[in-house]
Amino acid sequence: MKKGIEVSIAASIAAQLARVEVIAAYPITPQTHIVEHLAELVANGELDAVYINVESEHSAMSACCGSSAAGARTFTSTSSQGMELMHEILFIASGMRFPIVMAAVNRALSAPLSIWGDHSDIMAARDTGWIMLFCENGQEVVDSTIMAFKIAEDRRVLLPIMVNLDGFSLSHVIEPIEFPSQEEVDAFLPPYNPLYTLHPDKPLTMGAYAMPELYTEAKYAQEMALINSKDVVTEVMNDFSKTFGRRYKPVETYNTDNADFVYIALGSIGENIKTAIHEMKEQGKEAGFVSLRLFRPFPGDELLSVLKDKKRIAVVERAMPGGAANGPLFHEIATLMYTGGIDVKIENYILGLGGRDVLPETFIDIYNGVAHTKDTVPVKEKNYDVIGVRG
Amino acid sequence: MCSVRPQGLSEEFAVSGHRACQGCAEILAVRLALKGFGRDTILVMATGCMEIISTPLPTTDWRLPWIHVAFENAAAVASGVESALKILMEKNKIPKKDIHVVAIAGDGGTGDIGLQALSGALERGHKFTYICVDNEAYMNTGIQSSSLTPYGAATTTTPAGKKSIGQSTWKKNMPKIAAAHNIPYVATACPSYPFDLINKVKKARMVNGPSYIHILSVCPTGWRIPTDLAIRYGRLAVETGVFPLYEIVNGKYSLTYNPEPLRHMVDYFNGQGRYRHLTVKTISKIQERVNLDWKRLKRLCELK
Numbered sequence: 001m002k003k004g005i006e007v008s009i010a011a012s013i014a015a016q017l018a019r020v021e022v023i024a025a026y027p028i029t030p031q032t033h034i035v036e037h038l039a040e041l042v043a044n045g046e047l048d049a050v051y052i053n054v055e056s057e058h059s060a061m062s063a064c065c066g067s068s069a070a071g072a073r074t075f076t077s078t079s080s081q082g083m084e085l086m087h088e089i090l091f092i093a094s095g096m097r098f099p100i101v102m103a104a105v106n107r108a109l110s111a112p113l114s115i116w117g118d119h120s121d122i123m124a125a126r127d128t129g130w131i132m133l134f135c136e137n138g139q140e141v142v143d144s145t146i147m148a149f150k151i152a153e154d155r156r157v158l159l160p161i162m163v164n165l166d167g168f169s170l171s172h173v174i175e176p177i178e179f180p181s182q183e184e185v186d187a188f189l190p191p192y193n194p195l196y197t198l199h200p201d202k203p204l205t206m207g208a209y210a211m212p213e214l215y216t217e218a219k220y221a222q223e224m225a226l227i228n229s230k231d232v233v234t235e236v237m238n239d240f241s242k243t244f245g246r247r248y249k250p251v252e253t254y255n256t257d258n259a260d261f262v263y264i265a266l267g268s269i270g271e272n273i274k275t276a277i278h279e280m281k282e283q284g285k286e287a288g289f290v291s292l293r294l295f296r297p298f299p300g301d302e303l304l305s306v307l308k309d310k311k312r313i314a315v316v317e318r319a320m321p322g323g324a325a326n327g328p329l330f331h332e333i334a335t336l337m338y339t340g341g342i343d344v345k346i347e348n349y350i351l352g353l354g355g356r357d358v359l360p361e362t363f364i365d366i367y368n369g370v371a372h373t374k375d376t377v378p379v380k381e382k383n384y385d386v387i388g389v390r391g
Numbered sequence: 392m393c394s395v396r397p398q399g400l401s402e403e404f405a406v407s408g409h410r411a412c413q414g415c416a417e418i419l420a421v422r423l424a425l426k427g428f429g430r431d432t433i434l435v436m437a438t439g440c441m442e443i444i445s446t447p448l449p450t451t452d453w454r455l456p457w458i459h460v461a462f463e464n465a466a467a468v469a470s471g472v473e474s475a476l477k478i479l480m481e482k483n484k485i486p487k488k489d490i491h492v493v494a495i496a497g498d499g500g501t502g503d504i505g506l507q508a509l510s511g512a513l514e515r516g517h518k519f520t521y522i523c524v525d526n527e528a529y530m531n532t533g534i535q536s537s538s539l540t541p542y543g544a545a546t547t548t549t550p551a552g553k554k555s556i557g558q559s560t561w562k563k564n565m566p567k568i569a570a571a572h573n574i575p576y577v578a579t580a581c582p583s584y585p586f587d588l589i590n591k592v593k594k595a596r597m598v599n600g601p602s603y604i605h606i607l608s609v610c611p612t613g614w615r616i617p618t619d620l621a622i623r624y625g626r627l628a629v630e631t632g633v634f635p636l637y638e639i640v641n642g643k644y645s646l647t648y649n650p651e652p653l654r655h656m657v658d659y660f661n662g663q664g665r666y667r668h669l670t671v672k673t674i675s676k677i678q679e680r681v682n683l684d685w686k687r688l689k690r691l692c693e694l695k
Contacts, residue, residue: 021478024471048482050474055511059467062508065460066435066471072479074471092460191484198456198472200431200490207459208446218448 002176007138007165008033010177011077011103014145016047017185018101021072021192024052024063028082029115030167031105035077057082061089061100068098069206071197073149076100079167080107083121087128093160094129095222096207099152099192100160101145102130106267106318107167108354116355117167118318119266123328129222131161131229132296136252136270138175140293141165143246146180150189150236157229158195164295166268168355180244188243230297248293251302255281256288260311261367264290264333269316269358276363287367298332304340312345313337314366318352326384348384362387400426400589409452410444414618416625417441417524417608420582421495424522424606425455427592428493433476435469437496437505438462440531440610441524463504466512466521469494473517491596492519498539499529502563513572513601520595520602523565526610534613538563541633542680543673544665546613551668561680569603570639576602577639578647583609583625587636587647594638607634615664624663631659632685637692644691656681 005013012034015023023042025035041047050072054060060076068074078086083104093100106122108114122132133148135141141163148161165171180188196204210218230250237248254274256262263273270291277287290306292299307313317329326334330348337346349366352358365371372385404425411418417440425432434457436442442459445452460468473492479485494512496505501523509521528546529535536546536558545557570577575598580588588606595602607628609621616624628634632653637646656678660666669677 021482022471022474024474048478050478052470052474053515054467054470055507055514059464059470059508059511062460062464062467063471063474066458066468066473067475068471069458069468070433070472070475070479071485072475074475088461089464096460198433198458199485200433200456200488203454203456205446205451205453205457208448208451209443209459210448214448 002178004174004176005138006033006172006174007141008105008171009037010138010142011145011163011165012037012041013179014142015075015101016041017180017182018146018149018189019073019191020047020049020075022050022052022064022067022074023076024054024060024067024074025076025078026054026057026060026082028057028079030107030117030171031077031079031082031103033171034103034105057085058089061086061093064100065089065093065096065098068100069096069198071192071194073192074098074100075102077103077105079105080109080121083125084109087125090125090128090130097158097222097225098160099149099158101148101152102160102162103145104162104164105167105171106164114354115167117169118353118355120319122162122164123319126296126328129159129226130296131157131159131226131233132164132294133161134164134266134291134293134295135170136268136291138170138173138177139246141170142177142179143240143244143248146185146189147236147240147248151229151233153192154232154236155195157225157232159226159229164267170268184243188240227297230294230299233294249302250294250299251306252291252293253306254289254291255286256290256306259286259288261286261314262288262290262307262310263314263316263363263366264292264329265316266292266295266329267318269318269352272358272360273316273363276360279360280364280367285367298336300336300340303333303336304342307337308340308342310344312347314347314349316349316351316363316366318350320350320353321384330384349387350384351387356388402426402430404432404454405445405452406454408450410447412612412618414611414621416582416621417526417610418444420524420588420606420608423582423585423588424592424604427589428491428520428596430455431488431490433472433490433492434458435465435472435492435494437465437494437500439497439500440526441495441497443531462500464508465494465496465500465505467508469519469521470512470515470517473519492517493522494519495522495524497530498523498525498527499537502538502565510572513569513574513603516600518600520592520604521569523603523605524608525605526608526613528610528613530610530613539565543669543677545668546665556673557665557668566603566605566639570642572601573642574601574603575599575641579605579607579634579636581607581625581629581634581636583622583629584636584648591638591647613665616662620662624659627654627659630654631656632681633659635685635688637688644688646689646692646694653685
């Protein structure tokens with residue numbers, strides 16, 4: 001039965017259903033409702049876990065590393081500046097192969113200070129060696145959180161995972177969401193059985209340093225684990241579909257079979273793109289949409305098979321390129337197409353920064369090739385279009 | 392000073408084969424401390440001398456479970472380890488056992504970059520011991536000053552020169568900062584007084600809550616002294632009142648060794664290359680400060 005609930009609260013309930021044992025978190029908007037509700041569940045005895053009120057996000061991720069190393073199922077959540085403060089430890093969590101799950105409520109980075117949603121934070125963290133899932137709606141947040149533990153803790157993987165959801169435009173929205181029962185989740189997600197733990201009965205050294213003759217090999221092994229985790233992600237998504245009936249794939253497509261033109265995007269903006277596609281269909285214009293549910297490891301093969309026969313591709317993303325040739329998502333798609341031998345027109349649109357509303361019409365404008373000329377100032381020597389810059 | 396020799400200390404948890412410099416008092420301090428903590432201990436270490444000398448992959452110096460995550464977060468990692476053990480034991484996922492978590496960091500990892508994580512962990516009341524092994528500078532990166540470098544000491548980032556006396560600020564009082572968190576046990580120690588150190592470690596292990604031990608760890612390399620003199624300089628630091636040995640048990644101060652009459656600072660500065668530029672005027676300024684601190688400490692200990 002579906003229940004109308006705020007997506008943040010749903011995310012914390014998913015962590016509860018996963019029977020998390022240690023939560024270390026520091027509050028930051030718009031992540032707060034997730035950790036507040038978890039604190040409440042622990043306080044009321046509805047979740048048998050330790051909630052550590054750390055003094056910073058840096059310590060949140062550090063405590064998560066300690067907890068995971070000692071063998072507890074570990075959860076945290078953060079956003080924006082908080083993720084930046086964790087940044088150093090994000091690399092260490094993945095390098096030390098701790099299967100921590102984090103709800104990353106995506107938000108713009110300062111300056112100027114903005115509490116609203118975009119993907120600046122996650123794009124700054126995209127190469128930290130974490131598995132990254134993106135969600136379009138609340139149901140995906142709940143389901144991805146439960147799947148995340150199963151993927152992370154799989155002994156073929158043992159890597160941390162971020163479940164990304166857009167700040168406010170998803171985190172604070174009330175949606176009808178179906179929750180699996182505790183028994184169903186228990187059957188799907190067995191208790192965490194760690195391979196190595198810190199315990200005096202079997203002393204181990206964790207986090208030793210590597211001389212130049214070993215560092216490359218260690219990083220290569222980590223990279224292979226991350227790349228190979230795609231198979232486990234797919235497997236767990238398939239298992240989830242069989243158990244719960246909701247179908248998930250690393251690359252989700254909408255109307256791509258009929259269209260020569262496709263949008264590619266991450267996160268909740270996909271719902272607006274789909275609305276636009278639906279409207280355009282009524283005008284006889286065919287456009288498709290590709291949503292990356294899995295962003296790390298990058299699902300190249302799956303994407304190529306969708307993109308190989310397209311005529312025009314629009315990458316829309318919610319992060320500024322920072323002086324680069326194009327936006328971060330565009331780089332990946334363009335690289336993939338070049339190495340995959342696809343030579344078609346590919347465009348880059350930057351939009352929805354710092355919580356700016358993005359309406360379905362914008363995507364129709366993109367399709368019609370007039371998005372940039374509407375209410376915007378030109379950008380010199382740019383390869384990308386920043387939508388909606390007022391002159 | 393303790394009068395009873397601690398028993399059962401033959402087991403080694405920091406073993407030979409590490410890469411510590413000759414005459415390093417820090418590895419000695421940690422080795423002694425671990426004897427006091429015993430086998431059921433999990434070590435969390437910050438980046439620093441101890442981490443670098445002890446764990447080049449694939450070797451290790453530690454016979455106890457040991458983890459290093461980063462420089463500034465030993466206390467936070469220890470918080471996570473302690474919390475995980477607690478819940479896993481509550482849930483009977485691991486057998487109930489008194490396992491003690493010990494975080495170890497240097498002076499920079501404690502007084503500078505790690506201060507926030509330490510304060511957070513002390514405030515939260517985790518049952519763990521934090522040890523600061525204080526060699527008074529960032530030694531493994533090349534003797535740069537920290538906030539625990541003493542006034543007048545020359546380091547590579549506070550060199551003595553025509554316009555500089557070396558470090559121009561006074562050493563941060565870390566034990567007092569730790570004690571200000573109202574934790575049950577705070578102590579200072581020095582491996583030149585091994586049984587005092589071990590006794591304090593044993594007391595720290597017994598308290599129900601956070602404990603903090605500040606260990607002066609003489610560094611022949613950074614202090615520019617001969618490698619066979621670490622123990623002697625540790626004793627001189629105590630005997631001059633530069634590094635008093637005391638405890639703060641539930642807020643109550645007590646000296647564990649009273650070296651009065653204090654030796655003159657010159658005895659301590661002599662032969663230390665990091666102080667060789669000091670003038671008589673600077674030495675008397677430092678002497679004044681040490682005397683004042685000593686008086687204050689004795690007042691806190693209610694000796695005067």
